[in-house]
Amino acid sequence: MQANETFTLANGLPIPRLALGTWLMTPSVAESAVENALQIGYRHIDTAQAYENEQAVGLAVRNSNIPRENLFLTSKIAAEIKSYSQALSSIDESLQRSGLEYFDLMLIHCPQPWAEYPDSPNRYCKENQQVWKALENAFHAGKVKAIGVSNFLETDIENLLSVCEIPPMVNQIRVNVTHTPKALIHYCQQKQILVEAYSPIAHGDALHFPLLVQMAEKYGVSVAQLCINYVCQLGLIALPKTTHPDFMRKNLQLDFTIEEEDMQILENFHSS
Numbered sequence: 246m247q248a249n250e251t252f253t254l255a256n257g258l259p260i261p262r263l264a265l266g267t268w269l270m271t272p273s274v275a276e277s278a279v280e281n282a283l284q285i286g287y288r289h290i291d292t293a294q295a296y297e298n299e300q301a302v303g304l305a306v307r308n309s310n311i312p313r314e315n316l317f318l319t320s321k322i323a324a325e326i327k328s329y330s331q332a333l334s335s336i337d338e339s340l341q342r343s344g345l346e347y348f349d350l351m352l353i354h355c356p357q358p359w360a361e362y363p364d365s366p367n368r369y370c371k372e373n374q375q376v377w378k379a380l381e382n383a384f385h386a387g388k389v390k391a392i393g394v395s396n397f398l399e400t401d402i403e404n405l406l407s408v409c410e411i412p413p414m415v416n417q418i419r420v421n422v423t424h425t426p427k428a429l430i431h432y433c434q435q436k437q438i439l440v441e442a443y444s445p446i447a448h449g450d451a452l453h454f455p456l457l458v459q460m461a462e463k464y465g466v467s468v469a470q471l472c473i474n475y476v477c478q479l480g481l482i483a484l485p486k487t488t489h490p491d492f493m494r495k496n497l498q499l500d501f502t503i504e505e506e507d508m509q510i511l512e513n514f515h516s517s
C-alpha cells in the first residue's frame with residue numbers, strides 16, 4: 246500500500262487508508278513521532294481530546310510545512326462530554342490547542358463515559374443526539390470536514406440516524422485478529438459508514454502468538470505487518486501506533502496479499 250492511498254467518505258472527502266495512532270503518547274513523544282511519520286510519508290494522524298497530545302500533534306503538523314490540504318487529521322470529543330454546548334466548546338478548544346483551522350474528522354469518542362463503558366445499560370441516547378448536533382454545527386461552520394463516531398454499536402448508530410441531518414461517516418472500532426466484529430462491520434458498510442480499525446496489532450498483544458508468527462513467516466513479513474494488512478484486506482482503515490521510525494516504515498509496506506484461506510483463519514482466531 247502507498248501511504249497516500251485513499252478511501253472516500255460518504256461526503257466525497259478522501260481519507261488515507263492508513264494512519265498513525267497516537268494513544269498513550271506523551272506530548273513530547275507524540276510531537277517527534279508525528280514529525281517522523283510525516284517525513285516517512287504518513288498523511289493521516291489519529292489523536293483525541295483524551296490523549297492530551299492534540300497540541301503536540303498540531304505543532305508537528307505545522308512544523309512539517311506539508312500543505313494542510315494534503316493531510317488528514319482526526320480528533321475525538323471526550324467520552325465524558327455529553328451536552329451540546331460542552332461538545333461545541335470542546336471542538337473550539339481542540340482547534341485552539343492544536344493551532345489548526347479545522348480537523349478533517351471529528352468523532353464522538355464513545356457512546357458512554359469510559360467509567361460506564363461497556364456494561365452500563367444507559368446508552369446516553371438523548372445526550373449523544375445532542376453531541377451529534379454539535380458535530381453537525383461544527384461541520385456546517387467548516388471547523389470539521391467530516392464527522393463520525395467511535396465504539397458505537399448498531400443501536401447507538403440507529404439512535405443518531407433517527408434524528409440526524411448528516412449521518413455518521415465513520416465508526417472507529419476495535420478490530421484485530423483477536424476481535425473481528427463481523428456483524429457490526431457489515432452493518433456499517435451497508436450504511437456507507439467507513440470502519441476504522443483501532444488497535445490493529447491488539448495493542449501489541451498480537452506480536453507473539455505462535456500461529457501469527459508462523460503465518461507472518463510464510464509471507465516474509467512481520468506479525469505487525471500481517472495484522473495491519475488483515476484489517477486492510479477487510480476493507481477497513483488501519484490505525485497502527487508506533488513511536489519507532491523503523492516500525493512506521495514497515496507498517497506502510499503492505500505489498501503482499503493474505504490468501505483467502507488465511508484470512509478465514511485470522512477472522513476466526515481467538516487468543517485463548
Ligand SMILES: NC(=O)c1ccc[n+]([C@@H]2O[C@H](COP(=O)([O-])OP(=O)(O)OC[C@H]3O[C@@H](n4cnc5c(N)ncnc54)[C@H](OP(=O)(O)O)[C@@H]3O)[C@@H](O)[C@H]2O)c1
Nearest residue numbers: 266267268443444445446447448449469485486487488492
Ligand atoms: N477510538 C478508540 O476508543 C481507540 C481505542 C484504542 C486505540 N485507538 C487508536 O488506535 C491506535 C492504535 O491502537 P493501540 O495504540 O491500542 O495499539 P496497536 O497499534 O494495536 O499496537 C501498538 C503496539 O504495537 C507495537 N508495534 C507497532 N508497529 C510495530 C512493528 N512494526 N513491529 C513491532 N511492534 C510494533 C507498538 O510498539 P512501539 O509503540 O514501541 O513502537 C505498540 O506496542 C491508537 O494509538 C489510537 O489512535 C482508538
